Amino acid sequence: xxxxxxxxxxxxxxxxxxxxxxxxxxxxxxxxxxxxxxxxxxxxxxxxxxxxxxxxxxxxxxxxxxxxxxxxxxxxxxxxxxxxxxxxxxxxxxxxxxxxxxxxxxxxxxxxxxxxxxxxxxxxxxxxxxxxxxxxxxxxxxxxxxxxxxxxxxxxxxxxxxxxxxxxxxxxxxxxxxxxxxxxxxxxxxxxxxxxxxxxxxxxxxxxxxxxxxxxxxxxxxxxxxxxxxxxxxxxxxxxxxxxxxxxxxxxxxxxxxxxxxxxxxxxxxxxxxxxxxxxxxxxxxxxxxxxxxxxxxxxxxxxxxxxxxxxxxxxxxxxxxxxx
Amino acid sequence: xxxxxxxxxxxxxxxxxxxxxxxxxxxxxxxxxxxxxxxxxxxxxxxxxxxxxxxxxxxxxxxxxxxxxxxxxxxxxxxxxxxxxxxxxxxxxxxxxxxxxxxxxxxxxxxxxxxxxxxxxxxxxxxxxxxxxxxxxxxxxxxxxxxxxxxxxxxxxxxxxxxxxxxxxxxxxxxxxxxxxxxxxxxxxxxxxxxxxxxxxxxxxxxxxxxxxxxxxxxxxxxxxxxxxxxxxxxxxxxxxxxxxxxxxxxxxxxxxxxxxxxxxxxxxxxxxxxxxxxxxxxxxxxxxxxxxxxxxxxxxxxxxxxxxxxxxxxxxxxxxxxxx
DNA sequence: ACCGCTAATACTCAAATTGAGTATATTCGG
DNA sequence: CCGAATATACTCAATTTGAGTATTAGCGGT
Numbered sequence: 125x126x127x128x129x130x131x132x133x134x135x136x137x138x139x140x141x142x143x144x145x146x147x148x149x150x151x152x153x154x155x156x157x158x159x160x161x162x163x164x165x166x167x168x169x170x171x172x173x174x175x176x177x178x179x180x181x182x183x184x185x186x187x188x189x190x191x192x193x194x195x196x197x198x199x200x201x202x203x204x205x206x207x208x209x210x211x212x213x214x215x216x217x218x219x220x221x222x223x224x225x226x227x228x229x230x231x232x233x234x235x236x237x238x239x240x241x242x243x244x245x246x247x248x249x250x251x252x253x254x255x256x257x258x259x260x261x262x263x264x265x266x267x268x269x270x271x272x273x274x275x276x277x278x279x280x281x282x283x284x285x286x287x288x289x290x291x292x293x294x295x296x297x298x299x300x301x302x303x304x305x306x307x308x309x310x311x312x313x314x315x316x317x318x319x320x321x322x323x324x325x326x327x328x329x330x331x332x333x334x335x336x337x338x339x340x341x342x343x344x345x346x347x348x349x350x351x352x353x354x355x356x357x358x359x360x361x362x363x364x365x366x367x368x369x370x371x372x373x374x375x376x377x378x379x380x381x382x383x384x385x386x387x388x389x390x391x392x393x394x395x396x397x398x399x400x401x402x403x404x405x406x407x408x409x410x411x412x413x414x415x416x417x418x419x420x421x422x423x424x425x426x427x428x429x430x431x432x433x434x435x436x437x438x439x440x441x442x443x444x445x446x447x448x449x
Numbered sequence: 450x451x452x453x454x455x456x457x458x459x460x461x462x463x464x465x466x467x468x469x470x471x472x473x474x475x476x477x478x479x480x481x482x483x484x485x486x487x488x489x490x491x492x493x494x495x496x497x498x499x500x501x502x503x504x505x506x507x508x509x510x511x512x513x514x515x516x517x518x519x520x521x522x523x524x525x526x527x528x529x530x531x532x533x534x535x536x537x538x539x540x541x542x543x544x545x546x547x548x549x550x551x552x553x554x555x556x557x558x559x560x561x562x563x564x565x566x567x568x569x570x571x572x573x574x575x576x577x578x579x580x581x582x583x584x585x586x587x588x589x590x591x592x593x594x595x596x597x598x599x600x601x602x603x604x605x606x607x608x609x610x611x612x613x614x615x616x617x618x619x620x621x622x623x624x625x626x627x628x629x630x631x632x633x634x635x636x637x638x639x640x641x642x643x644x645x646x647x648x649x650x651x652x653x654x655x656x657x658x659x660x661x662x663x664x665x666x667x668x669x670x671x672x673x674x675x676x677x678x679x680x681x682x683x684x685x686x687x688x689x690x691x692x693x694x695x696x697x698x699x700x701x702x703x704x705x706x707x708x709x710x711x712x713x714x715x716x717x718x719x720x721x722x723x724x725x726x727x728x729x730x731x732x733x734x735x736x737x738x739x740x741x742x743x744x745x746x747x748x749x750x751x752x753x754x755x756x757x758x759x760x761x762x763x764x765x766x767x768x769x770x771x772x773x774x
Numbered sequence: 775a776c777c778g779c780t781a782a783t784a785c786t787c788a789a790a791t792t793g794a795g796t797a798t799a800t801t802c803g804g
Numbered sequence: 805c806c807g808a809a810t811a812t813a814c815t816c817a818a819t820t821t822g823a824g825t826a827t828t829a830g831c832g833g834t
Contacts, residue, residue: 144469144503178469178536178550209534210554211503211510224505226471227535290757304760318492340665374747378810385652393780395793397812418810419800434631442793702782720822722783737830744829745779767822 143223148189149175149345151207151352152199152232153386154247155369157378160385161247162349163197171253173345174245178228189230194364197245203368204235208351210344227237227344231352233368250353251388253346256296256311257353258388270320270370271298272385277318305387305441308354317370321346357387364405373409375421376400383439392444403437404430454720468548468695473514474500474670476677477524477557478574478711482703485710486572487563487674496578498670499570503553514555522570528558528693533676535669550760552669558693571703575678576713578671581621581636582678583713584628593615595645596623602643633679637672638717646671682712687763689730692751698734700746701725708764717769728762729755 150173164171174196182188190201207229216338237247251258266445274296278289295310297303316324323346360366366383380396400406406424414420430437475498477488489496499521507513515526532554538757562572578585581591603614620635622628641649685691691708705721725731731749739745739765755762 126462144471146469146471178549178551184553184791185534206533208531209510211553213508214570224503226503226553228536228551287757294757294760305782307760375811392793392795394795394812394814414801416810418802418808418813421811432619435619440792444794446709469800700782717822717824719783719785719824725820739830741781742831743779744783744831765821769823 130324132275132302132436138166138440142207144226145223146178146226146228147175148178148185148192148224148228148230149348150189150193150201150232152193152201152234153250153256153352153356153369154234154237155382155385156237157381158385160250162250162253162352163243163245164248165196165198170249171345173348174180175227178328182385185228186230189228193232193312198236199245201232201234203365205231207328207348207355210348219329227348229348229351231355231358233340233365235369235371250349254308254312254350254353257378259305260384260388262392267296270296270315273320274298274314274318274394303309305389306354306358308350309347309355312350316347353386360386362436364426364439366439367405370426373423375413375416375423376406377416377421379406379424384440387441389441389443392442395442396439399442403439404433405437451614451769464485471503471549471551471553472500472509472549473503473517473553473555474498474528474673475514475518475526475557476674477522477526477559478575478677478681478712479559479562480692480707482706482709483563485575485678485707487575487578488570489573490521491571496573498673500552508554512554513548514557518557524559526557526559526562528690530556531557532673532680532682535673539686540654554673554676556680558681558690560694560696563718575674578674579633579637579678582630584634585709585713585715587718592621595621595640598645599623599639599643628714630714631679631683633675634672634681637675641672676703678711685711685763686765687761688766689755689762691764692730695751698736698750700738700741700748701731702741702746704731704749706708708766710767714768716765717767720767724767726766730764743772 150163152174154161154163163174165174174193175190176188176196178185178188182191184205185206189204193199193201210227210229211225213224256270258264258266274292278292281288291310293299293313295304295307295314312321315321318324323344356365360383366379366386369382370379376397377393379400380391380393380399383396384391405427407427409423409425411423412420413423470514477499479486479488487501490499495694499518501512503513509517510531511529513528517710518524518526518739534552535552535554538549564707579597581589583589599617600616603610603617607614617639620629620632620639620676637646640646644650648669681690685708691711694707694711695704701722702718704725705716705718708721709716709764729752732752734748736748737745738748
C-alpha cells in the first residue's frame with residue numbers, strides 16, 4: 125500500500141535520526157498459596173523487573189519478551205498479556221543516554237516458584253512494594269502514615285485541594301469504610317504525585333515510606349507492578365486467569381486463598397464455593413487432600429472446557445467484613 | 450541508578466543499530482445519535498487511521514498523539530486512553546523500509562463530528578469496516594457468508610478442526626442464539642486467521658468479503674479498530690465513558706441509542722432508564738426536548754460528580770430479544 | 775375542545791442472584 | 805469415643821434483574 129505511506133514517510137524522516145530504544149519488561153506473577161509473588165532481579169540499590177531490549181530477531185513483541193525472560197531467569201512463561209507501553213521522557217529515559225526509551229510491559233502468570241539462579245532473579249512478595257494493598261488482616265498499618273501524609277498534601281495545594289481530597293478519598297476509601305481492590309494504579313499515581321514513594325523524588329530526599337523499610341524499584345517499575353496488580357485483580361473477576369497460577373490439582377480453599385492473596389481482601393467462604401461450582405470452573409479429581417487439620421478436602425482441577433463454553437467465566441468476588449471463614 | 454543498567458546496556462548495544470520506528474495511531478470515535486463513527490484518512494486504495502511517528506519533542510506518548518491528531522485533523526481530543534502496542538514484524542513492518550516498526554494505538558472519544566478538512570479526514574461508520582458487529586436490526590446478513598466460510602475453514606484443517614470449530618462457535622455464537630458484544634477482537638482474529646478479510650491475503654487474492662463491498666483499511670488498522678471497539682464496549686459497562694460522546698444535554702433515549710450504537714445490540718428501554726437513574730449518572734437540566742413525536746422528553750446532563758463518588762459507575766447493559774422499545 | 779397518535783415516564787412482579795448465616799459431615803489426635 | 809478443626813450442605817431474606825403493563829403529555833388534525 126505505497127500511496128498511503130506518502131505523507132507518513134516524510135513525517136518519519138524528520139525523526140529518522142531519533143534513536144529509539146524499546147525495552148520489553150515483564151511482571152511475572154506466581155502464587156504460593158498465601159502470598160502473591162513477583163519475580164525481580166536484585167540490583168543495587170533497587171530491584172528491577174526482568175527486561176531486555178526489543179531485537180530485530182524478535183518476530184513478535186511477545187516472543188521477544190519470552191526470549192528475554194527465558195534467557196534471564198530460565199523460566200518458561202505460559203500465560204502472557206500485554207499491559208501497557210510507557211514512554212514519558214521524564215520517567216523512562218535514562219539520564220546520559222541519548223535518544224528515547226519506550227517500555228513495553230507485559231503481565232505473565234506462572235505456576236511454580238522455580239526461580240532460576242541465572243542472573244540471580246528471585247521471588248518477592250508483591251506487597252513488599254505495595255504494602256498498602258493488602259487488607260487481608262484488616263487495614264494495613266501504613267495507611268495511617270499515608271492518610272496523614274495525603275492530608276498535608278491536600279492542604280498544601282490551594283485551589284486544587286478540593287479535587288485532590290476527593291481523589292484521595294475515593295482511591296483510599298477515606299471517610300467511607302469501603303476499599304476498591306482494583307484501584308491499585310490510582311492509588312500509586314496519587315502517592316507518586318504526592319511525593320510519597322521514593323521514585324517520585326529527584327534528589328535523594330527521604331519520604332515517609334523510606335523510613336518504613338521501603339523496597340524501592342528501579343525506573344518506573346513500581347508503577348508497572350501497580351498496573352499489573354490492578355489489571356490482574358480486575359481480570360480474575362471475569363476471566364478464569366487465576367487457574368494459571370494454580371497447580372494441576374488443588375482444594376477449593378487453596379483456590380480461595382490464592383484469590384484472596386491477589387485481591388488483598390478476605391472472601392466469604394461458602395459463597396466463594398457456590399460461585400466456583402455454579403460457574404462450572406472446576407471438576408473433581410476424585411482424590412482427597414487429608415492434611416487439612418479437619419475433614420479432608422476434595423481435590424479439584426480446572427475445567428479447561430469452560431474457556432470454550434462461556435465467554436466470561438470469572439470469579440465475581442463477594443467480600444466479607446469479618447473473617448469468620 | 451547506574452549499576453542496574455549494567456547488563457542491559459550491553460544487551461542494548463547489540464541492537465543499537467536496529468532502526469526503530471514508533472507510530473502513534475488513534476482510533477477516534479464520535480457518535481451521531483444512531484451510528485458510531487470513526488475518523489479516517491481516505492488514502493488510496495485503503496482508509497487509514499490518523500497517525501504519526503513518535504518524535505523527540507513529545508514529552509509523553511499521549512501528548513505526541515494529541516499533537517499529531519490536532520495537526521492532521523484540526524481536532525482537539527478530550528478523553529484518550531492507550532489501547533495496545535502492535536509490533537509483529539509480518540503485520541506492521543512496511544516492505545522496503547529497513548528496521549522495525551511499532552504501532553502504539555490509542556482510543557479517543559470526542560463529542561462532535563467536526564471533521565476537519567485539513568488532510569481530508571472524514572467520519573466513517575464503524576460498521577463499514579466491521580459489518581458483522583451490528584446486531585441492532587437482527588442478525589447481520591454478512592454472517593451467513595461468514596458462517597459458511599468458517600465451516601469450510603474448519604473442515605480444511607484436520608486435527609485442529611475441533612478447536613477451530615469451538616472457537617468459531619464461541620466467538621460468533623454459532624449454534625447458540627447468544628452474541629457477546631465484547632468479543633470483537635476474537636472475531637476479527639478468527640476472520641483474519643481464516644483469510645476472510647482482505648488484509649489477511651498477501652497477494653491480491655479476493656475473499657468473500659471483497660465481493661461484498663468491503664472497505665479495507667491499511668496495515669493493521671482494521672485490527673486496531675476491532676481492538677478499540679471491543680475495549681469500548683467493555684468499558685461502557687463499568688465506567689461512564691459514554692458521556693464523553695454525548696453533548697452537554699441530551700435525553701435518556703439519545704443516551705440509549707448511543708449505547709446501542711456502540712454495543713451493536715438493542716436494550717430494554719425501561720430497564721435502561723432505571724439503571725441510569727439508580728446509578729445517579731445524570732441530573733435534569735429542567736428543560737424539555739419537544740421534537741420527540743410524542744410526549745416531550747426531559748433533557749438531562751451527565752453528573753460529573755459520580756466520578757468522584759463511586760469507583761465504577763458504568764452501564765451494565767441488559768439486552769432484549771425483540772425490539773419493542 | 776377533543777381524538778388519536780406517539781413517545782416518555784411510572785409502576786408491577788416473578789425469577790435469579792447475592793450476602794450472610796446455620797447445620798451437618800469427616801478427619802485426627804488424644 | 806471425645807473434642808477440635810475443617811469441609812461441605814443447606815437456608816433465607818434482601819437485592820437486583822428481566823420483562824412487562826399502565827399512565828401521562830404534547831402534537832396535528834378536525
